[in-house]
Amino acid sequence: MSGNFLTIPGDDPIQRRSRSSSLTDLISSFDTKAQTHSELQKVTAFSGHFDKNHKPTFSKEEYGKPIPGSKTEHRGAEAQARVCTEMKELCEIINEYGKNPCKSLLPPELRSATKVISFGELFTIYTVISDKLVGLLLRTRKHQLTYFEGEVLFQKRDDDVPVFLMQPIEDVRNYCNNKALQARRSVSPMPN
Numbered sequence: 001m002s003g004n005f006l007t008i009p010g011d012d013p014i015q016r017r018s019r020s021s022s023l024t025d026l027i028s029s030f031d032t033k034a035q036t037h038s039e040l041q042k043v044t045a046f047s048g049h050f051d052k053n054h055k056p057t058f059s060k061e062e063y064g065k066p067i068p069g070s071k072t073e074h075r076g077a078e079a080q081a082r083v084c085t086e087m088k089e090l091c092e093i094i095n096e097y098g099k100n101p102c103k104s105l106l107p108p109e110l111r112s113a114t115k116v117i118s119f120g121e122l123f124t125i126y127t128v129i130s131d132k133l134v135g136l137l138l139r140t141r142k143h144q145l146t147y148f149e150g151e152v153l154f155q156k157r158d159d160d161v162p163v164f165l166m167q168p169i170e171d172v173r174n175y176c177n178n179k180a181l182q183a184r185r186s187v188s189p190m191p192n
Contacts, residue, residue, distance in 0.1 A: 040067075068188040080183035083139065088176035090126070090136045091145055095169040097125055110147065113164035119148065120159025137163065143179075145172055 066072035098115030
């Protein structure tokens with residue numbers, strides 16, 4: 001046996017070279033990750049290594065968006081998917097507790113409405129489930145799933161305002177499920 005303590009008995013030089021090259025690759029990979037992390041800490045205002053002289057550069061597409069593959073990006077996508085699920089649940093409640101509208105009395109733009117419920121009744125039902133009713137109503141109106149008059153609805157003042165479900169519930173379910181799926185698929189893969 002030789003005096004070199006790294007020599008393994010019966011080890012040929014080719015296997016030793018492949019082990020040392022894989023170790024070199026591993027060290028190089030670690031150094032790259034450490035360098036990337038150090039650079040990221042310089043631009044993160046809440047880190048202990050923030051460099052206020054460092055000016056990050058962003059393209060117009062990147063500005064205001066989280067770093068691809070970051071936990072922030074994943075949390076944002078999950079929140080968006082959760083909102084889509086809550087929009088679907090709200091529409092299902094309107095479908096379940098709402099009444100069929102009298103289409104002959106509705107203006108032409110509301111003739112496609114499938115259900116109608118007063119805001120006061122919806123508020124009474126929905127407050128047991130969530131405290132985000134007004135925000136969700138605004139979101140569902142933006143996606144043309146519901147319709148109501150006015151900018152924002154307030155409890156007591158707008159109790160008699162009708163809230164219309166504008167699409168059949170199956171179409172609403174498909175739309176919201178697809179939106180949630182798109183949100184989850186839009187993110188980059190999580191780093192290891």
